[in-house]
Amino acid sequence: MTENTTDNHFRILLVEDDPTNRMIMEKLIAKIPNCQAISFADPVALIAEIETCRFDVAIIDYQLPNLNGVDLIRLIRKYPAHADKPIVMVTADRDTDRRLEAITAGAVDFLNKPVEVVEFKARVMNLTRLADAQRRLSAQADMLKHEVEQATAEVRARGEEIVHRLILASEYKDFGTAMHTMRMAHFCDLIAGELGVGEELRTDIKLAAPMHDIGKVGIPDRIVLKRGPLTDEERKEINRHTDIGASILHGSNCRLLQVAAEIAATHHERWDGTGYPKGLRGEQIPLVGRIAAVADVFDALTTDRPYKSAWTNDQAFDFLADKAGSEFDPTCVAAFLKRRGEVEEIQGRFSDQKLTETIKSFA
Numbered sequence: 474m475t476e477n478t479t480d481n482h483f484r485i486l487l488v489e490d491d492p493t494n495r496m497i498m499e500k501l502i503a504k505i506p507n508c509q510a511i512s513f514a515d516p517v518a519l520i521a522e523i524e525t526c527r528f529d530v531a532i533i534d535y536q537l538p539n540l541n542g543v544d545l546i547r548l549i550r551k552y553p554a555h556a557d558k559p560i561v562m563v564t565a566d567r568d569t570d571r572r573l574e575a576i577t578a579g580a581v582d583f584l585n586k587p588v589e590v591v592e593f594k595a596r597v598m599n600l601t602r603l604a605d606a607q608r609r610l611s612a613q614a615d616m617l618k619h620e621v622e623q624a625t626a627e628v629r630a631r632g633e634e635i636v637h638r639l640i641l642a643s644e645y646k647d648f649g650t651a652m653h654t655m656r657m658a659h660f661c662d663l664i665a666g667e668l669g670v671g672e673e674l675r676t677d678i679k680l681a682a683p684m685h686d687i688g689k690v691g692i693p694d695r696i697v698l699k700r701g702p703l704t705d706e707e708r709k710e711i712n713r714h715t716d717i718g719a720s721i722l723h724g725s726n727c728r729l730l731q732v733a734a735e736i737a738a739t740h741h742e743r744w745d746g747t748g749y750p751k752g753l754r755g756e757q758i759p760l761v762g763r764i765a766a767v768a769d770v771f772d773a774l775t776t777d778r779p780y781k782s783a784w785t786n787d788q789a790f791d792f793l794a795d796k797a798g799s800e801f802d803p804t805c806v807a808a809f810l811k812r813r814g815e816v817e818e819i820q821g822r823f824s825d826q827k828l829t830e831t832i833k834s835f836a
């Protein structure tokens with residue numbers, strides 16, 4: 474937030490080495506309503522505290538010790554907080570080249586030496602009005618920015634809520650899959666984090682991953698809920714969940730749903746091109762799909778399914794390592810293996826046993 478946005482008090486920075494001139498200008502400033510002078514005789518002393526120095530208007534003499542006024546203006550302008558502050562240069566001569574140099578450096582006005590009382594007061598008052606207008610604009614810009622941020626956050630929250638409810642709907646028939654999707658989403662997040670995926674996409678992946686199997690709502694219950702191995706025909710039918718999921722999620726303007734659509738469409742593709750539905754290979758498969766494949770298979774292997782009992786973590790990690798470069802993207806596997814400790818922590822936090830206990834506690 475911009476400072477001093479609510480009061481009408483102005484701090485006038487004065488850099489003048491000549492004690493008499495400085496004193497005269499300080500006195501003149503003191504007579505202007507709501508103005509207070511902050512004086513420096515040496516530009517070096519100002520530079521030492523330039524980052525924390527708060528001022529609304531600056532009046533800088535050209536002839537200063539150690540550094541001339543134009544160089545000082547250039548330096549002040551480098552600080553974002555001072556980039557737009559009105560700066561006046563005080564100069565004894567009317568040398569056009571020097572004035573041009575000062576304007577190029579960022580001066581907005583000039584005062585002639587010796588300072589003339591009426592002119593000085595009029596200039597300073599004009600500049601405080603300019604500073605005041607800048608403050609108001611800046612305050613308005615801050616307010617608008619805040620409102621836009623709030624509106625964006627609300628849209629995002631609404632999107633997330635819809636996604637969450639969609640996930641609940643997809644898990645309604647088979648509540649046992651709830652923990653699988655939670656673990657799988659967290660595994661995806663680990664891999665994405667290890668690969669250095671940007672914060673925004675990483676959050677989208679974590680929120681979108683639980684929808685990877687949403688297409689199963691379009692597959693008959695007798696196949697999805699079947700307790701036992703699937704026939705070839707049933708396997709073919711269930712594999713359609715990738716295309717169905719993609720068609721449910723596809724075509725949205727919302728980035729989160731776009732990521733969800735990509736994951737749903739490609740989480741069964743394989744690095745070597747032997748996956749489905751399209752047989753994509755290598756980097757033809759979107760990164761989010763490659764990440765989801767590792768996370769999904771690991772969780773499927775380490776949990777009991779109607780047709781098989783759970784593998785140990787050692788067996789599942791070995792399987793991933795063995796299939797890195799054939800079934801899976803080797804960089805995704807390497808990232809996952811690196812985070813083994815956290816993988817096991819996630820398994821503990823979202824265990825199927827915990828889900829059973831929670832269901833029992835509500836019974």
Ligand SMILES: [Fe+2]
Nearest residue numbers: 685686740741
């Ligand atoms: Fe799937």
Ligand SMILES: [Fe+2]
Nearest residue numbers: 653685686769
């Ligand atoms: Fe899955």
